Amino acid sequence: MSGMRQIFKKEMDRIFKDKKMVFSVFFLPVLMMVVLLSIINGLASNMEKDIESHKSEIYVMNEPASFRDVLEVSKMKCQLKTVASEKEMKGAKKEILEGEADLIVEFPEGFEEDIAKYQEGDPVPQVKTYENPSEEYSQQASRNMTAALETYRQMLLSQRVEDMSSLTIFQVNSDNDEMYIQDERKAGGKAIGTMLPYFITILLFAGAMGIGTDMVAGEKERGTMASLLVSPIKRKDIALGKVLALMLISGVSSLIYVAAMVIGAPLMMSKMGGLGDLDIQLSVQQILMLGTLLVAIAFLYSTMIALISVFARSVKEANTYVMPAYMLVLVTGLLTMFTSGETSQKMFFIPIYNTALVLQGILGQEVTMMQFGVTLIETLAIGAVLMGVIVKAFDSEKVMSA
Incomplete structure (x- = not known):
């Protein structure tokens, strides 16, 4: 045990006495994550503002005089161009x-x-629109025009029917302020749980990979x-000693990543996805389960x-071998x-995947103690088996001298 403590202390000193190493392991990933989310948020906001401020270029064929008044009332930002012939229509479509356009x-x-002059039985006039769904400006123009055409339709209908309410058979949620029934804590946890496992598993593995390969292959x-x-x-x-030191460093870094995600992600997601204020509240049981996992x-x-x-002769070779596991x-x-519906119980017996599922379940308050227990025991058991193999490998002169 004293030897293990010496190795453990040696590795911890090597990490924590190097300010650059401390920064790169504990703070750089968080900083990168915050910067990445901020950039995504900024780009999404700028794109949304650009689309909203864009003045749509719209071609109109056989435009009714009364339609222009509707567009002015709707305050739709657009520049109308008249199409007078089929030849001009082909050019507009191009x-x-x-x-x-x-x-x-x-x-x-x-x-x-x-x-x-419409009489019952006459064909109903059809207004056609043409858009390019791969262009954001075109999609926005189509949405705005659909709203304007609906207003125009209602206006023309009111000229034909004196009592518009007689055409309304029923309404849906016109005065229902309680239409949304949800647990706000669960909703917030589920929203952040969609991306937390992804970031945590990647950052945790990447952080351990950078240090772990140097602890063994680097020393060789x-x-x-x-x-x-x-x-x-x-x-x-x-x-x-080496594995426990790597485990402690990885565990501490993962806790820092989780804290950063729980604090920063709701703000980012609410701005990016229009989800409103996400109320992330973790109970004592959730915190204990999260920390243990x-x-x-x-x-x-x-x-x-x-x-x-252990089986690599250099850090470069070790990183090459580790990459498939990182991709997994x-x-x-x-x-x-990208999971939906109820997860099958069999999925919680799949190593690595079950840890991501349980992380998601803890935040969404949907995980059961059986699912948590199976995942925890299996994860620790596999780690213990791998630890035994590592010990055996250290006893092999062939492996350690390679």
Whole structure:
């Protein structure tokens, strides 16, 4: 045990006495995450403002005189151009295709006369619009024009029917202020839970990868591992000390990442997604479950990275070997962002994936104690098995001298 403590202290001193290392492990990922979310938020806001302020270029064919008045009342930002022939219509469609124009509105000939002389059984006039769904400006122009055309339709209808309410069979939620029934805490936790597992698993693994590969493969590359192995310290204690140090560093960094996400993500998401104020409140039980699971995940990732590093001769080689595992963790985090409905109980027996599911479930207040227990026990068990393999590898001269 004293040997393990010495190795543990050696690794901790190496990390915490290096200010650059402390910054890169604990603060740089959080800073990068905040900067990334801020950039995304800023870009999304700028794009939204640009689309809203854009003056749409709209071609109109057979425009009724009364329609222009509706557009002025709607205050729609647009520049209307008249299409007088089929040849001009083809040119306008080409501009829509190339993104040079935003929308075409085609009224049938004699539209106002047909409306005024309409009798029951007559064909209903059809207004056609043409847009480019791959262009944001065109989509926005189409949405605004749809609203304006509905206003125009209601105006013309009111000229035909004296009592508009007689046409209203029923209304939906016109005066229902209590239409949304949800647990605000659960809703907020579920919203942030869609992205938290992804960020945490990636940042935690990436942080452990940067340090873990250097702890073993780095020492082999520098030649210091050979002198360490011939010291009076048992090889088992060397392996345990290194893994426990890596686990502690990874665990602490993950807690910092979670705190940053819980504090910063709701503000970002509310601005980006229009979700309103997300009220993230964690109970004591949720905090304990979250902390315990993060420790278990840190243990599993540490043993995975340390085991891979044992069989590498250099940090570069170790990083190459670790990359497939990193991609697995990345894909696993992504999968939890696109799950819907009730998750099958079998999914909680899939290593790594179950940890992301439980992280999401804890925040959304949907995880059961059985799901949490299975995931925790399995994660720790796999980590313990990998730890045993690492100890065996340290006892092998063939592996450690490679």
